Amino acid sequence: MSKKKLVVLTGAGVSAESGLKTFRDSDGLWEGYNIEDVATPRAWRKNPQLVLEFYNYRRKNVLEAQPNAAHYGLAELEKDYDVTIITQNIDDLHERAGSTHVLHLHGEIFKMRSEGDHELVYEIRGDIKLGDKAEDGQQLRPNIVWFEEPVPKIEEAIPIVRGSDIFVVVGTSLVVYPAAGLVNYAPWNIPKYIIDKRIPYTSEITNITAIEKPATEGVKILFDMLNANMK
Numbered sequence: 001m002s003k004k005k006l007v008v009l010t011g012a013g014v015s016a017e018s019g020l021k022t023f024r025d026s027d028g029l030w031e032g033y034n035i036e037d038v039a040t041p042r043a044w045r046k047n048p049q050l051v052l053e054f055y056n057y058r059r060k061n062v063l064e065a066q067p068n069a070a071h072y073g074l075a076e077l078e079k080d081y082d083v084t085i086i087t088q089n090i091d092d093l094h095e096r097a098g099s100t101h102v103l104h105l106h107g108e109i110f111k112m113r114s115e116g117d118h119e120l121v122y123e124i125r126g127d128i129k130l131g132d133k134a135e136d137g138q139q140l141r142p143n144i145v146w147f148e149e150p151v152p153k154i155e156e157a158i159p160i161v162r163g164s165d166i167f168v169v170v171g172t173s174l175v176v177y178p179a180a181g182l183v184n185y186a187p188w189n190i191p192k193y194i195i196d197k198r199i200p201y202t203s204e205i206t207n208i209t210a211i212e213k214p215a216t217e218g219v220k221i222l223f224d225m226l227n228a229n230m231k
C-alpha cells in the first residue's frame with residue numbers, strides 16, 4: 001500500500017527551541033531589528049550594508065544552532081508517511097534533522113544570488129560583503145524572499161497542499177501571506193493538526209485538532225495521535 005501524503009507547514013516557532021528567535025514573540029522585532037529596516041527591498045536600496053550584516057549574523061546563528069526534537073520528529077514521520085515539509089524558515093534545520101522533501105517558501109540563508117538575475121544562485125557559508133559580485137557583475141544579496149517581494153515557490157506549494165491526506169501546521173503565526181493562505185488549500189475533510197505554543201486564529205479551518213504546546217512536545221503528541229488513528 002502506498003504511504004499517505006502528510007504535508008507540514010512550518011514557521012519560525014519550530015526552530016525557536018533551537019535558539020533561533022521568532023519575531024512575533026518579540027514585539028514585531030527580529031533579533032532587535034525592525035523588519036522594514038532589514039528585510040524589504042526598500043531596506044536593501046537604502047542601506048545594503050546593514051541588510052548584509054543582518055543576514056551574515058543570521059547565517060552565523062544558524063551554523064551554531066542544532067535541530068531540536070520537533071525537527072527530528074517530523075523527519076521520523078517519513079518512515080510511515082510520504083512527507084513534504086513546506087517551511088517559511090530560512091534555516092536548514094529540517095534538512096539537518098533528516099527530512100528529505102523540504103520546500104523553502106522564503107528562501108535559504110545558505111544561498112545568495114545576483115541582485116539582478118534570480119537564476120544566478122550560489123552556496124554561501126561565510127559572509128556576503130558589499131562589492132561581492134555574481135557572474136553578471138551585479139551585487140550579491142541573500143537568496144531570501146523579503147517582505148513585499150513575490151513568493152514564486154507558492155505555485156509549487158499549492159498543489160502539494162491540495163494533494164495532502166493529512167495536513168499539519170507547526171509554529172507559525174499565520175499572518176505572513178501568501179504562506180498563511182496555504183492552509184485553505186488543504187482538502188476540507190482530511191485530518192489537520194496545528195501545533196503552537198499559542199494557537200493562532202484558525203476557526204475557518206475544518207477538521208482541525210489544536211495542540212497548544214511548544215513544538216518539541218507538540219510533535220510527540222502528534223505522533224501518538226497519528227499512531228492511534230492508524231490502528
Ligand SMILES: NC(=O)c1ccc[n+]([C@@H]2O[C@H](COP(=O)([O-])OP(=O)(O)OC[C@H]3O[C@@H](n4cnc5c(N)ncnc54)[C@H](O)[C@@H]3O)[C@@H](O)[C@H]2O)c1
Pocket residue numbers: 010011012013014015016017020021022023024025030088089090091106170171172173174175176195196197198199200213214215216
Ligand atoms: N528560523 C527562521 O528561519 C526564522 C526565524 C524568524 C523569522 N523567520 C521569518 O519569519 C517569517 C514568518 O513568520 P512565522 O509565522 O514563521 O513566524 P512568526 O514569528 O510570525 O510566528 C512564530 C509562531 O511560532 C510560535 N512559537 C514560538 N515559539 C514556539 C515554540 N517553542 N513551539 C511552538 N510554537 C512556537 C508563536 O506562537 C507564533 O505563532 C517567515 O517569513 C520567516 O522567514 C524565520
